[in-house]
Amino acid sequence: MKTTTAITTVKRDVQLREWTEQIKAQQESGMTVTAYCAQNGINIKTYYYHLRKVREQCMESEPEIVPVAIPRTASDIRIEKNGLQITLPSDISAGTLLTLVQALC
Numbered sequence: 001m002k003t004t005t006a007i008t009t010v011k012r013d014v015q016l017r018e019w020t021e022q023i024k025a026q027q028e029s030g031m032t033v034t035a036y037c038a039q040n041g042i043n044i045k046t047y048y049y050h051l052r053k054v055r056e057q058c059m060e061s062e063p064e065i066v067p068v069a070i071p072r073t074a075s076d077i078r079i080e081k082n083g084l085q086i087t088l089p090s091d092i093s094a095g096t097l098l099t100l101v102q103a104l105c
Contacts, residue, residue, distance in 0.1 A: 016057055019050040 026036040026047075037044045075090040079101070088097065 015050075016054060020054050022047075023051055023054055 022040075022042075026033060029036055031039070033047060034044060036042075037047050077088040077090060077092065077097070079086045079088070086100070088100075
């Protein structure tokens with residue numbers, strides 16, 4: 001059974017940050033991964049191993065998507081007749097609005 005110590009965790013975090021910067025540098029260099037690794041003395045298998053680890057870490061820390069309610073604008077269209085009130089979005093098509101008004105009258 002493997003236990004994670006504070007030192008191990010810090011070491012892993014530092015290594016992830018360093019490799020994140022290395023990967024960013026490769027992507028910004030415009031070179032292929034093979035050329036970048038050759039120029040910087042990095043084993044290509046080591047590069048791809050750390051790329052996978054960085055991606056896994058990003059997936060774990062990805063924030064959850066939270067739905068946001070967007071308030072209706074004051075430009076909605078309101079139609080009232082005999083105590084009945086209908087509120088329609090301002091971008092309703094003219095044809096739909098005309099059909100609705102005709103049906104109410």
